[in-house]
Amino acid sequence: MSVQIDHNLEEIRRFRPSPEFAAQAVASLALYDAAKADRLGFWAAQAKELLHWHRPFTRTLDWTNPPFAKWFDDGELNVAYNCLDRHVEAGNGNRIALHWEGEPGDSRDYSYAELTAEVKKAANLLTSLGVSAGDRVAIYLPMIPEAVISMLAVARIGAVHSVVFGGFSAESLRTRIDDASASIVITADGGYRKGKVFPLKTTVDTALADGESTVRNVLVVKRGGNEVEWTEGRDLWWRDELAAVDAEHVAKGFPAEHPLFILYTSGTTGKPKGILHTSGGYLTQTAFTHKNVFDLHPEKDVFWCTADIGWITGHSYVVYGPLANGATQVLFEGTPDSPHPGRWWEIIEKYKVSIFYTAPTAIRSFMKLGRQIPQEFNLRSLRLLGSVGEPINPEAWIWYRHVIGGGSIPVVDTWWQTETGAIMISALPGITDLKPGSAQTPVPGIEIEVLDDNGAPVSEGGGLLVVSEPWPSMLRGIWGDPERFTETYWEKFGDRYFAGDGARIDEDGDIWLLGRVDDVMNVSGHRLSTAEIESSLVAHPLTAEAAVVGASDETTGQAVVAFVILKASQEDAVSPEEASVLLRAHVARQIGAIARPREVFIVNELPKTRSGKIMRRLLRDLAEGREIGDTTTLSDASVMQVISDKVR
Ligand code: WTA
Numbered sequence: 001m002s003v004q005i006d007h008n009l010e011e012i013r014r015f016r017p018s019p020e021f022a023a024q025a026v027a028s029l030a031l032y033d034a035a036k037a038d039r040l041g042f043w044a045a046q047a048k049e050l051l052h053w054h055r056p057f058t059r060t061l062d063w064t065n066p067p068f069a070k071w072f073d074d075g076e077l078n079v080a081y082n083c084l085d086r087h088v089e090a091g092n093g094n095r096i097a098l099h100w101e102g103e104p105g106d107s108r109d110y111s112y113a114e115l116t117a118e119v120k121k122a123a124n125l126l127t128s129l130g131v132s133a134g135d136r137v138a139i140y141l142p143m144i145p146e147a148v149i150s151m152l153a154v155a156r157i158g159a160v161h162s163v164v165f166g167g168f169s170a171e172s173l174r175t176r177i178d179d180a181s182a183s184i185v186i187t188a189d190g191g192y193r194k195g196k197v198f199p200l201k202t203t204v205d206t207a208l209a210d211g212e213s214t215v216r217n218v219l220v221v222k223r224g225g226n227e228v229e230w231t232e233g234r235d236l237w238w239r240d241e242l243a244a245v246d247a248e249h250v251a252k253g254f255p256a257e258h259p260l261f262i263l264y265t266s267g268t269t270g271k272p273k274g275i276l277h278t279s280g281g282y283l284t285q286t287a288f289t290h291k292n293v294f295d296l297h298p299e300k301d302v303f304w305c306t307a308d309i310g311w312i313t314g315h316s317y318v319v320y321g322p323l324a325n326g327a328t329q330v331l332f333e334g335t336p337d338s339p340h341p342g343r344w345w346e347i348i349e350k351y352k353v354s355i356f357y358t359a360p361t362a363i364r365s366f367m368k369l370g371r372q373i374p375q376e377f378n379l380r381s382l383r384l385l386g387s388v389g390e391p392i393n394p395e396a397w398i399w400y401r402h403v404i405g406g407g408s409i410p411v412v413d414t415w416w417q418t419e420t421g422a423i424m425i426s427a428l429p430g431i432t433d434l435k436p437g438s439a440q441t442p443v444p445g446i447e448i449e450v451l452d453d454n455g456a457p458v459s460e461g462g463g464l465l466v467v468s469e470p471w472p473s474m475l476r477g478i479w480g481d482p483e484r485f486t487e488t489y490w491e492k493f494g495d496r497y498f499a500g501d502g503a504r505i506d507e508d509g510d511i512w513l514l515g516r517v518d519d520v521m522n523v524s525g526h527r528l529s530t531a532e533i534e535s536s537l538v539a540h541p542l543t544a545e546a547a548v549v550g551a552s553d554e555t556t557g558q559a560v561v562a563f564v565i566l567k568a569s570q571e572d573a574v575s576p577e578e579a580s581v582l583l584r585a586h587v588a589r590q591i592g593a594i595a596r597p598r599e600v601f602i603v604n605e606l607p608k609t610r611s612g613k614i615m616r617r618l619l620r621d622l623a624e625g626r627e628i629g630d631t632t633t634l635s636d637a638s639v640m641q642v643i644s645d646k647v648r
Contacts, residue, residue: 015434025430027292035444047284054253067490069470071281076253080156083323084116096328103192103334120249122153133158138182140164142191143333146221150186158254162262165310168592170206181214190224194338197224256280265418266529268519274479281472285422290321295429304330305357312418345377357386359525363396371403385411389525390557397436415439421473440510462504467497521550536590542570547614551623559598561623576602610635
């Protein structure tokens with residue numbers, strides 16, 4: 001709720017771009033004009049300007065079979081060649097691609113030439129293991145250079161990667177491996193987190209332990225130095241294998257609509273959706289937005305996006321956008337507060353980071369710690385700040401600009417989703433007058449509307465956010481489930497894409513995001529589904545029934561709060577406190593630590609309508625400490641009183 005209250009406070013601060021920034025800005029008003037005059041022509045021009053095509057395209061968009069779009073579909077390109085070789089061929093081989101900083105303080109730099117050489121070898125290795133175009137490779141790695149190398153090697157040979165966030169459990173990993181029928185898993189022995197090594201290979205072993213799987217080989221990068229078990233014939237050390245393959249590899253072109261990756265994200269049901277992205281349109285829009293939204297001057301900027309490669313932000317703004325643009329960037333393995341709470345600011349100082357992109361939840365937790373910590377470091381290299389993942393409240397925006405940005409540099413709030421592939425709504429730095437708390441304007445070439453429930457456009461006020469025209473980096477489907485794709489995004493408003501977010505348009509036409517309108521929660525900028533956590537809870541032998549809500553949380557945006565009815569047979573076996581501890585740990589084990597509920601309340605009943613639907617709205621009121629809303633549709637109106645007595 002805090003977000004909505006902020007929004008209603010009529011935020012009136014405005015920040016004009018400084019003349020110095022505007023004078024050197026990469027973006028221009030002309031982009032909007034060009035896109036308005038000829039939207040498809042605009043994207044075709046961007047695709048040609050930003051990318052190398054092995055075979056030029058002649059068709060820009062085929063939308064004859066909505067919602068299945070094809071962009072640039074008679075063209076051919078190689079995504080990895082675009083991110084690597086062509087920069088070397090253009091004479092920029094010595095430019096640093098990655099300044100990698102390990103959590104324990106070790107570091108390694110990769111020039112574009114070195115990164116290209118590594119990816120070529122890795123591509124040969126995958127080919128030698130029988131991976132061919134279209135095959136799926138699962139990647140389960142910490143934030144180490146090999147993560148980027150693996151993704152690009154997979155892309156280079158036209159295979160399809162499915163990166164699984166290293167914090168996900170064995171069970172979550174297995175579900176994703178099975179859904180995509182992956183033949184190879186690339187992992188590490190372990191990674192560093194908060195000064196300790198956490199195991200990854202062991203989790204892969206557990207994931208693959210039961211029943212036949214499609215996985216033939218597990219490639220293991222040595223990182224943590226922790227002990228691992230070995231399955232002969234299946235498991236291979238990354239380094240040993242790479243040493244044995246050819247160093248040369250010629251990238252060949254693949255059709256623009258060739259699949260590039262699958263990335264699983266939470267939806268409204270218990271089963272994660274494998275969001276499918278393809279090559280030419282995805283790379284065009286990630287490169288375009290990375291260049292214009294972040295004002296990239298590749299020859300001098302140092303870009304740092306703090307997202308893990310396990311999320312879409314890591315795919316689009318750690319790997320594909322920045323590398324397609326030949327940027328120099330920081331890749332960091334650790335967490336913001338280890339070994340000390342100024343670690344991020346120390347890294348900005350060390351590498352003279354000029355463009356910094358992170359999530360509001362991180363900014364809010366730094367706000368809590370106080371400005372003294374960042375003030376100990378020299379952050380004057382920063383010239384642009386970005387935010388993504390959830391609404392940024394104006395106070396956090398102002399703090400970010402002042403305390404981190406020194407008071408005068410642009411802050412861009414970027415709205416987009418796993419499904420959109422790239423940034424869709426954002427101010428353009430140097431061009432737009434900034435409004436704290438509002439994502440503001442669709443980027444050039446993107447058509448956004450806010451609709452009321454009946455599908456009528458709202459010109460001022462609140463409603464549901466839709467994308468009204470297909471865009472280059474749009475998802476091409478849900479892996480193996482075309483019906484779910486159509487149902488989830490395209491049924492509500494016909495051929496307009498329904499994003500699942502509420503939004504408000506203000507009197508200037510600027511867009512304010514108001515959070516999800518479905519049963520998807522946003523915890524620290526990570527998407528979690530209420531249904532997925534509920535099904536995990538009911539899978540525990542103690543549980544009879546469970547309801548999960550996202551309650552607002554000062555730091556994490558939302559937090560998972562669960563209401564659980566214990567099985568009658570178990571009620572005497574455990575105390576409510578014990579049950580709550582057990583169930584929180586159970587969810588963390590089953591799905592991953594990010595899904596661990598902040599609270600599990602043991603209750604006797606759940607509020608239901610006469611048709612048996614759980615009224616989560618009322619549980620949210622309770623979890624947020626508000627007065628309980630309208631209970632007239634409950635089958636038994638006294639239930640809320642009983643639950644509330646238990647909880648409070
Ligand atoms: C939310 C992350 C407000 C939104 C890139 C969306 C935002 C979901 C913003 C997608 C923003 C993302 N302001 N809300 N700037 N950016 N969101 O797929 O609810 O992990 O639907 O993609 O995050 O989350 P996802």
